[in-house]
Amino acid sequence: MASMSALPQPSRPSSNPPTSSLPPIPNPKARKSTPAPDTPRAASPYQLSKLRTPSSPKPSLARSPLSSSNSTSNLSAIRSASSGRTPGSPDKSLRRTISIASFPQPPKAASRSSTASSVSGIPGTVTPASVKPKRSSRLSTGTTSSYRSSKTPSLLNGSADGNSILADPRDLANPEGSPSHSRSSSAQGSVSTSATTFEDADDATGMSKSNTKQKEAKGNVLVSVRVRPDANGGDMSRTQGEWSVDGRQGLISYRGKEGGDYYYDNVFTSHENNAKVYDSAAKRLVRRVMEGYHGTVFAYGMTGTGKTFSMQGTATSPGVIPLAITDIFSFIRETPHREFLLRVSYLEIYNEKIHDLLSASTNGAGAGVPQQEEIKLREDSKRGVYATPLKEEIVQSPTQLLRVIARGDHARRTSSTQFNSRSSRSHAVVQIVVESRERVPAGSSQDKRSGIAPGGVRVSTLSLIDLAGSERAADDKERRTEGAHINKSLLTLGNIISKLSESKDKQGNPTDKDGRHLPYRDSKLTRLLQSALSGGSLVSILCTVQMVSSINANSGETLNTLKFAARAKNSIVSHAKKAEETYGSGGGDSGSRVLLERYRMEIQALRGQLDTQAKAQAEKEMKWDEQQFEKEAQARHEEQVLEMQLARTALKERIEHLNRLILSSKSTGVNSHGSLSAAFGRLSRMSATESGTRSLRSSASQSTLGAAHSSIRPISFMSVNSNEPSGGMLFPNGSFCNDEDDDLGEFGDGKASLQRQVTALQADLGDKNRYISTLERRLLQARRSSHSRMSMGVKSGNATISEHPDVMALVREKDMEINELRIQLDDKDRMLAALRSAARHRDLAAVTNESQSPELNPQAEAAISGRNSPPGTSGTTEKAASPEPVLLPTRLGVKEEDRGKNMDEVSRMLDEMIQGRVGSGHFDKSAIGNVHTASNDSRRVSSSAEVAGLNPTPLPVDVAGSPPT
Numbered sequence: 022m023a024s025m026s027a028l029p030q031p032s033r034p035s036s037n038p039p040t041s042s043l044p045p046i047p048n049p050k051a052r053k054s055t056p057a058p059d060t061p062r063a064a065s066p067y068q069l070s071k072l073r074t075p076s077s078p079k080p081s082l083a084r085s086p087l088s089s090s091n092s093t094s095n096l097s098a099i100r101s102a103s104s105g106r107t108p109g110s111p112d113k114s115l116r117r118t119i120s121i122a123s124f125p126q127p128p129k130a131a132s133r134s135s136t137a138s139s140v141s142g143i144p145g146t147v148t149p150a151s152v153k154p155k156r157s158s159r160l161s162t163g164t165t166s167s168y169r170s171s172k173t174p175s176l177l178n179g180s181a182d183g184n185s186i187l188a189d190p191r192d193l194a195n196p197e198g199s200p201s202h203s204r205s206s207s208a209q210g211s212v213s214t215s216a217t218t219f220e221d222a223d224d225a226t227g228m229s230k231s232n233t234k235q236k237e238a239k240g241n242v243l244v245s246v247r248v249r250p251d252a253n254g255g256d257m258s259r260t261q262g263e264w265s266v267d268g269r270q271g272l273i274s275y276r277g278k279e280g281g282d283y284y285y286d287n288v289f290t291s292h293e294n295n296a297k298v299y300d301s302a303a304k305r306l307v308r309r310v311m312e313g314y315h316g317t318v319f320a321y322g323m324t325g326t327g328k329t330f331s332m333q334g335t336a337t338s339p340g341v342i343p344l345a346i347t348d349i350f351s352f353i354r355e356t357p358h359r360e361f362l363l364r365v366s367y368l369e370i371y372n373e374k375i376h377d378l379l380s381a382s383t384n385g386a387g388a389g390v391p392q393q394e395e396i397k398l399r400e401d402s403k404r405g406v407y408a409t410p411l412k413e414e415i416v417q418s419p420t421q422l423l424r425v426i427a428r429g430d431h432a433r434r435t436s437s438t439q440f441n442s443r444s445s446r447s448h449a450v451v452q453i454v455v456e457s458r459e460r461v462p463a464g465s466s467q468d469k470r471s472g473i474a475p476g477g478v479r480v481s482t483l484s485l486i487d488l489a490g491s492e493r494a495a496d497d498k499e500r501r502t503e504g505a506h507i508n509k510s511l512l513t514l515g516n517i518i519s520k521l522s523e524s525k526d527k528q529g530n531p532t533d534k535d536g537r538h539l540p541y542r543d544s545k546l547t548r549l550l551q552s553a554l555s556g557g558s559l560v561s562i563l564c565t566v567q568m569v570s571s572i573n574a575n576s577g578e579t580l581n582t583l584k585f586a587a588r589a590k591n592s593i594v595s596h597a598k599k600a601e602e603t604y605g606s607g608g609g610d611s612g613s614r615v616l617l618e619r620y621r622m623e624i625q626a627l628r629g630q631l632d633t634q635a636k637a638q639a640e641k642e643m644k645w646d647e648q649q650f651e652k653e654a655q656a657r658h659e660e661q662v663l664e665m666q667l668a669r670t671a672l673k674e675r676i677e678h679l680n681r682l683i684l685s686s687k688s689t690g691v692n693s694h695g696s697l698s699a700a701f702g703r704l705s706r707m708s709a710t711e712s713g714t715r716s717l718r719s720s721a722s723q724s725t726l727g728a729a730h731s732s733i734r735p736i737s738f739m740s741v742n743s744n745e746p747s748g749g750m751l752f753p754n755g756s757f758c759n760d761e762d763d764d765l766g767e768f769g770d771g772k773a774s775l776q777r778q779v780t781a782l783q784a785d786l787g788d789k790n791r792y793i794s795t796l797e798r799r800l801l802q803a804r805r806s807s808h809s810r811m812s813m814g815v816k817s818g819n820a821t822i823s824e825h826p827d828v829m830a831l832v833r834e835k836d837m838e839i840n841e842l843r844i845q846l847d848d849k850d851r852m853l854a855a856l857r858s859a860a861r862h863r864d865l866a867a868v869t870n871e872s873q874s875p876e877l878n879p880q881a882e883a884a885i886s887g888r889n890s891p892p893g894t895s896g897t898t899e900k901a902a903s904p905e906p907v908l909l910p911t912r913l914g915v916k917e918e919d920r921g922k923n924m925d926e927v928s929r930m931l932d933e934m935i936q937g938r939v940g941s942g943h944f945d946k947s948a949i950g951n952v953h954t955a956s957n958d959s960r961r962v963s964s965s966a967e968v969a970g971l972n973p974t975p976l977p978v979d980v981a982g983s984p985p986t
């Protein structure tokens with residue numbers, strides 16, 4: 022059996038369809054070959070058939086559809102074809118130079134032509150007078166003749182029961198059986214085809230109802246016999262020795278030993294070309310497959326009789342496979358309401374082993390060497406028997422599909438045998454899986470994004486099988502081994518077919534006469550064909566024979582083939598049903614087989630993944646934003662807390678400092694001259710007048726200030742009413758004494774006044790400490806609430822941004838409060854410094870007076886002694902008894918003026934401090950008695966700066982502004 026060398030071999034496998042014509046294939050013979058037998062080639066009928074017969078018309082380029090092609094490869098192919106080609110036996114070199122593009126493509130426009138007109142021109146079947154047709158034949162309309170056997174109804178010839186398989190409405194709509202798109206045949210057999218071509222005599226004429234029951238009984242197997250041209254180019258449609266062929270009646274008669282008449286659905290004479298064979302034997306089946314039925318076409322016959330020629334054809338006369346491919350895609354184009362997915366696999370059974378021809382690697386010599394991995398056969402309730410693992414390629418165009426098949430064919434094993442120089446040594450199975458589903462209608466309300474159609478996916482399979490030829494024992498050992506396997510599998514096939522009609526078990530399954538099930542497992546071939554043979558699919562069997570004279574020993578083989586065909590026709594009862602639509606979600610292999618559905622689910626899954634990723638990304642970005650915001654807030658908080666801590670530390674140090682001051686004041690005592698009272702009187706006055714200007718302070722701050730004011734207020738009130746300093750008395754140490762202070766009881770008492778003020782300051786400091794703690798707590802609360810608000814904001818989307826200003830405002834408010842506190846602290850510091858300074862001046866003055874002339878100043882002495890004496894004792898009594906101011910001794914007159922100045926200066930400084938003139942600076946320690954402001958010092962330093970000019974021994978100030986302990 023010749024290989025599919027007619028199909029061009031792609032230079033390199035490609036899954037993408039070519040956009041232009043392919044270059045000619047240099048040598049398609051690069052296959053695994055076995056040594057040619059010594060038999061002279063001329064002895065082969067194949068070789069003989071290469072001779073051009075006088076009647077064979079020369080290829081006409083002008084009339085050939087190929088001539089309209091711009092493809093240079095086509096032209097070269099035609100040139101090659103025109104050089105000594107025998108139509109009946111195409112030249113191998115011609116096959117090599119034909120590109121895939123030269124295969125017929127579906128017509129783009131409707132072109133009615135006289136389909137298979139060449140067939141009609143074939144001389145009519147000569148029926149020997151002695152042989153009577155056993156049935157009435159019907160001629161189809163037009164020039165396309167096709168005979169059907171009323172005894173062998175079939176869906177494929179349109180004669181099957183309409184209940185089991187519905188006829189295509191288009192067929193019914195076109196009873197002429199000659200649609201607008203039809204195949205045209207040229208003289209040399211090049212054709213164009215279209216899926217709309219129908220040459221169904223039964224559709225055209227309508228089957229007689231009397232045949233319906235027979236159709237039901239016989240099912241859907243279509244059996245055709247093709248007679249190969251004589252090796253000498255003789256006309257085999259006529260009587261040839263003991264043989265006679267009647268193509269019109271589908272009759273082959275043999276008048277030799279075991280002779281008889283054999284009727285078939287189709288009998289193709291040697292003049293009928295591949296297009297005719299395809300149209301009559303396979304076209305309808307292919308359409309049925311596209312509609313959802315499983316279909317199997319296989320060629321059976323002795324080696325060299327034209328199985329491969331019929332299945333694969335040549336470049337100028339494409340066979341069943343390329344024509345089926347063309348029709349498949351035409352059907353897809355003509356069925357826009359459905360979407361299709363095609364995938365193809367190609368295997369061979371060689372020496373009872375299955376090989377994947379599409380997975381075959383190519384060795385350096387270019388010969389295809391199938392992979393050694395053995396393919397196993399498995400069975401599935403829905404899918405039937407199938408080979409696995411098998412490579413399936415998804416194809417999107419006829420050219421791509423042809424390329425894939427050509428690639429597999431390249432890897433198929435062929436050898437030269439006695440009868441065929443390129444005999445196929447294996448059974449080759451091309452499987453095209455067709456998936457289809459309803460397309461989503463435009464404007465449909467369903468999910469356009471996923472494209473989910475309401476219906477499920479329909480899966481059907483078209484199996485195109487080129488069997489290896491049966492042969493007699495060969496001389497070569499390898500050929501003998503191959504032949505043994507081939508013959509065994511074909512024998513098993515024959516046995517099964519012959520047993521199919523014999524008996525059935527209770528379930529109706531065919532059994533042999535002993536009740537055993539049919540031996541499908543006896544060979545890989547029958548196992549693979551099990552579904553088809555047992556009626557699971559539509560079947561079309563093409564048997565090829567060669568009529569020879571009785572002298573030729575092949576008569577027996579031809580007879581065997583005819584008997585096989587006849588048995589098959591009578592035995593195989595198909596009950597093929599349209600494949601159910603699958604939804605893919607169902608488990609199991611059948612579900613996973615539905616690629617369309619699987620892809621849809623994959624697309625959905627991928628979309629889901631994309632959505633998830635997008636969400637995750639968005640969340641990530643939001644988290645990142647949140648983290649950034651939190652970081653910023655954290656940084657701000659840390660800053661604030663740090664400032665708070667610093668402020669608190671400073672305050673604590675102040676408190677400690679004040680405490681020490683109070684202790685020292687207590688230990689040293691306070692004089693009764695009221696100098697500090699006067700100073701505080703001034704301070705209080707200023708505070709009272711200034712209070713209105715401190716509007717910037719917060720209410721909380723005001724409250725604490727209020728406490729300070731209230732503690733100071735009595736003093737200031739008294740001071741205002743005392744009209745000092747006119748009524749006051751200056752002490753030699755620069756302090757002054759107001760008489761009215763003494764008159765006013767304990768308020769007039771310097772010690773008591775000082776103690777009150779210190780107590781008030783302490784209370785104020787305590788308040789401020791508490792207030793700072795409160796502020797800290799509030800800050801912490803604000804921080805927590807801002808965090809929670811932020812997290813809530815993350816959940817609620819844009820709310821975060823809108824709430825953010827509140828937090829910022831709160832933080833700003835707290836900042837302001839802290840600043841206010843600092844200002845207050847500064848004020849207190851200054852006041853304390855002034856107090857301390859005044860106290861020291863007073864003490865100093867007292868000590869000086871005591872050391873110089875205590876006797877000259879009895880009042881002073883009394884004052885000093887009174888300071889240490891309990892209230893109501895002599896000091897107070899004496900002072901109260903002395904209405905006039907105490908006159909200082911003359912020798913002290915010079916210093917009195919200075920002391921007065923000092924006191925004035927103290928008062929002035931206190932006033933300035935209170936008025937805030939030194940609010941932003943600090944006192945220069947070096948300028949004793951003068952106040953300088955340092956513009957660039959920090960507030961903290963200034964707040965802790967000592968009133969150095971008022972302090973004879975100023976305390977050093979550290980960076981943090983805290984005085985040394």
Ligand SMILES: Nc1ncnc2c1ncn2[C@@H]1O[C@H](COP(=O)(O)OP(=O)(O)OP(=O)(O)O)[C@@H](O)[C@H]1O
Nearest residue numbers: 022023109110324325326327328329330444445490
């Ligand atoms: N109908 C036909 N018209 C013209 N040539 C034919 C026809 N049938 C077969 N041939 C030629 O006969 C030769 C053998 O044909 P083919 O290889 O198809 O036989 P086969 O049955 O496949 O043999 P095998 O089983 O050994 O592979 C080929 O050269 C082919 O071109």
